[in-house]
Amino acid sequence: IxxxxxxxxxxxxxxxxxxxxxxxxxxxxxxxxxxxxxxxxxxxxxxxxxxxxxxxxxxxxxxxxxxxxxxxxxxxxxxxxxxxxxxxxxxxxxxxxxxxxxxxxxxxxxxxxxxxxxxxxxxxxxxxxxxxxxPRDPEKNPLKLNFQLVYINQEKCPEIKQGGYVHDMFAAYGLPLYLTKPNFPPYITVDMSKAVKGDIYLEHVQLPDGARVRSEYLTRQNGGNCLLARAKRIRG
CATH class of the missing domain: 2.40.240.10 (Ribosomal Protein L25; Chain P)
Structure with missing residues (x-):
């Protein structure tokens, strides 16, 4: 073999x-x-x-x-x-x-x-x-956790249908969140059919109950409504 x-x-x-x-x-x-x-x-x-x-x-x-x-x-x-x-x-x-x-x-x-x-x-x-x-008191001391972004309905995004691909802004480390409730999912689902001109922002996704985004360089962009992903065309 x-x-x-x-x-x-x-x-x-x-x-x-x-x-x-x-x-x-x-x-x-x-x-x-x-x-x-x-x-x-x-x-x-x-x-x-x-x-x-x-x-x-x-x-x-x-x-x-x-x-x-x-x-x-x-x-x-x-x-x-x-x-x-x-x-x-x-x-x-x-x-x-x-x-x-x-x-x-x-x-x-x-x-x-x-x-x-x-x-x-x-x-x-x-x-x-x-x-x-x-945490013993998650409201005062929430759990820090980074979440993978999983993209669905990519075929419904016009930019991807034309031969593009999803560029994940948080691919390296995941989306940084604070968690106060234990019933969180294993990933964050991103629906590419909601993209505006190929862009997906934080307002387009639903965070887990009791979760909020941690303040970091990428998450502070655009007044907090940060760019999560962008549909890019392959050049050449």
């Missing part, structure tokens, strides 16, 4: 093909249903001093446990570990890193995001996770 065939087989097995090309409208609906329909829960345990360090972390992995840290605003990172099996099950959910996970730690239950997941591309093995805890 050629190396290309092996790679294709691995991608198909891991479901990675969902993220190598823009999803269709039906795939987006399925992903949203899967994200909202699965109850995610993890039991976390604090790592003491003896369970930290390269050798100790390696021993944890061999025993079916994944080292992790719990991150919370204005507090130091807390070293923890979770069992590998339930974490792998949750990692197969589409847009896993935008899915709030119910966690239990030292008798306390809370929600957290698996924001940074170190995972082997071929085997799917997870080696480390950074969990970002949902």
């Amino acid at each position: 050629s190396s290309m065939q092996k790679t294709s087989s691995t991608l198909a097995r891991l479901g990675a093909h969902r993220f190598l090309r823009p999803p269709s409208s039906s795939q987006l609906v399925v992903a949203q249903r899967q994200c909202s329909g699965i109850s995610a829960s993890l039991a976390a345990h604090v790592r003491d001093q003896a369970q930290q360090g390269k050798a100790a972390v390696g021993a944890l992995r061999k025993s079916g446990k994944i080292p992790a840290v719990l991150q919370e605003s204005c507090r130091p990172f807390l070293p923890i570990w979770v069992y590998e099996a339930p974490l792998l099950t949750l990692s197969r959910i589409p847009y896993f890193k935008y899915k709030l996970v119910d966690m239990a730690l030292r008798g306390e239950r809370f929600k957290a995001l698996p924001r940074l997941v170190e995972q082997d591309f071929e085997t799917g093995q997870i080696s480390h996770v950074n969990f970002l805890r949902w």
Whole structure:
């Protein structure tokens, strides 16, 4: 079997093909249903001093446990570990890193995001996770999160029908938002049929409930009604 065939087989097995090309409208609906329909829960345990360090972390992995840290605003990172099996099950959910996970730690239950997941591309093995805890008071201390923009109805945009393409102004890092409510989607949907002369502005999209745009250089343009995307023609 050629190396290309092996790679294709691995991608198909891991479901990675969902993220190598823009999803269709039906795939987006399925992903949203899967994200909202699965109850995610993890039991976390604090790592003491003896369970930290390269050798100790390696021993944890061999025993079916994944080292992790719990991150919370204005507090130091807390070293923890979770069992590998339930974490792998949750990692197969589409847009896993935008899915709030119910966690239990030292008798306390809370929600957290698996924001940074170190995972082997071929085997799917997870080696480390950074969990970002949902704020205790989101109104005073909202969660900062950047969202991917997913474009639909591109075929209804005249500039794209004439051979153009969508230039995403926030492709590099995503649209920066403050979140105060936990029921947020895994991405922001942008309807290109609403474009004005090929331009999509912030006023053309619906932000998640309880979300607002963070003030940064790009988001401050045009008085806050910033340009999200522009349909550009291919020259030549």
